[in-house]
Amino acid sequence: MEASINMTKSQESKGFYKLSMLQCIGFGSGDLAQNLIYQTISMYLLFFYTNVYGLDPAVAAVMFLIVRIVDVIWDPLVGTFVDKHNPRLGKYRAYLVLGGIPLTGFAILCFWNGFSGSLLYAYITYVGLSMCYTLVNVPYGALNASLTRDTAEITKLTSVRMFMANVGGLAVGMGIPFVLRIFDPTESTDMSMDDGAWFLTMTLYGCVGLALLLFCFSQCRERVVMDSSETENVSVSDLWMEFVHNRPLRILAFFFVTAFAMMAVGNAAGAYYIQYNLGGSAAELSVFMGLGSIPAFIFMPMIPAIKKKVGKKGMFYIFLLVAIIGMAMLYAISMIDALKEHMVLVYIAQFIKSTGVIVATGYMWALVPEVISFGEYTHGRRISGIVNALTGIFYKAGMALGGVVPGLVLAFVGFQKEALTQTPFAQQGILWLVAVIPAILLALAMFIISRYELDDDVIDRINREIESRHK
Incomplete structure (x- = not known):
């Protein structure tokens, strides 16, 4: 003992x-x-x-x-x-x-x-x-x-x-x-x-x-910070140098762009989808959008146990795939008239999709300290502020990209904001935004995260070596 x-x-x-x-x-x-x-x-x-x-x-x-x-x-x-x-x-x-x-x-x-x-x-x-x-x-x-x-x-x-x-x-x-x-x-x-x-x-x-x-x-x-003497020469140019020399950070940055673009596209399309594809009410829209957050209260507390069971990458693969399955269900339900009349099926699909999205995009924040440690291991400085500024730039870039795509797609399919009902082609465009484009982005995110090399054993070894240097 x-x-x-x-x-x-x-x-x-x-x-x-x-x-x-x-x-x-x-x-x-x-x-x-x-x-x-x-x-x-x-x-x-x-x-x-x-x-x-x-x-x-x-x-x-x-x-x-x-x-x-x-x-x-x-x-x-x-x-x-x-x-x-x-x-x-x-x-x-x-x-x-x-x-x-x-x-x-x-x-x-x-x-x-x-x-x-x-x-x-x-x-x-x-x-x-x-x-x-x-x-x-x-x-x-x-x-x-x-x-x-x-x-x-x-x-x-x-x-x-x-x-x-x-x-x-x-x-x-x-x-x-x-x-x-x-x-x-x-x-x-x-x-x-x-x-x-x-x-x-x-x-x-x-x-x-x-x-x-x-x-x-x-x-x-704050217990794990660099001494002031080690960060006094930090400059804005270090942002670019960190991005160039920190491969795990680059992978995480591209994952951020893809993930936030996916969320921005899907969130922007929700109101259009309920109103024009399903003819739903404001109350049904509230439930649909609320299901985008509710899975967090069920699954986020389970993340440590899930990760221990299947590993870091395994958890990403599983929940990214769950999200894609949910989007495929939304698409299938919306294409079959007999099914899309049943909002319960839509809610189930939305819950499954949101479960995958919330866990995968929530856990990605746990990787930020890892890429900070990798940078410290590589060049000796723990420049956490600069790394978080970089991730901020990339997630805002993803949100900006996701903000542009819906407008372009709606314009392409001839969406008419004054019309109470939309053409089948316009409805199909809305469905692309809700399910197809986000699913493609999730598949890309799955490929990106497959290139991430810092598993738990590696990052623990890196952190122990960093601490032994300081000692």
Whole structure:
């Protein structure tokens, strides 16, 4: 018994720290907080701008594109900055406070109608929000790799994190319309047009998000970080050098692009699919979209056990294949008139698809600390901020790509937004977006992840060797 305890202490002294469930929940609360704020922005800001604030949809679309361009420039600057500096409150966790407070402020101001219709005000608040979000999100991603080197603990940490992230997604997707009705009881539809109700709703979500960021700050302890002398020469150019010389990072980056493009395409098509292909109601759309998150509450807690049983790659293969099967079921059900009248079958297919997508795309975040360790093993510097800035660029690139594809496909098939019913060719195009294109992207993702070489034995050996160097 004493030898076992001494061995555990020895491992912890070498960076293989064990994390309590409270620490895992504390870290996961950071992702829940960011989802409460940014998912609200992602799902509802365009509606607010066009229907309440008074912006033209085309003008708002251009603004959203410009903000993404700003992100591409800003993300690597933030990654470099956090790697080079060591704030008194913590190298990475400090930004949960330093960035979280202005993030909350800008989020609330985005839904304030004091300068109704002012494009300048919209730009200032939305760009400010996006920059503050990066100032929280990039260090938060790097914080993951600073808590422990233990791959089993990283797996547990990621499963709790993604469970809580999906709690945030549900709280926003299904909760915002409910809260709006509380603040605007005269509104009979799902979406209030009252600017005061929107402002109060975002104030509520923003304040809860800030409280969760502070809780995350209180529970995280940075134990695996480089000395300031080893990161003082970090520069933006290291981003490119890291990408060129870190093969596992390149593989993960391409997986991120593919996975987020797949999610963006499928999510954008959901409302069109229910309305025009199935003739469903708003309530049925709510259930369909809600099933995109619900499997997380069943399967994310099971990830450590599943991974132990089938291995890292085996888990990716299984759940990517499950997602493809779900998409094939959606396609088949939608092509057979006798089947598509039964929404229960559609829900079952959506649940199967979402199960595969959630587990595969959720666990990919556990690979980020691994590619950070591989870079440290290769060149001696643990530049977590830069690596997370890189992954941020690639997942935003995937989302941007996924945002373009639906519009192009709908234009190609002759979709008419004024028409109550669409042509069979237009319905087929919507089905491509829901099932066919995402399935192709998932097959590509399966090939990409097959090239990933850092299995658990390899990464554990790398981490032990890194710790022995430091000793």
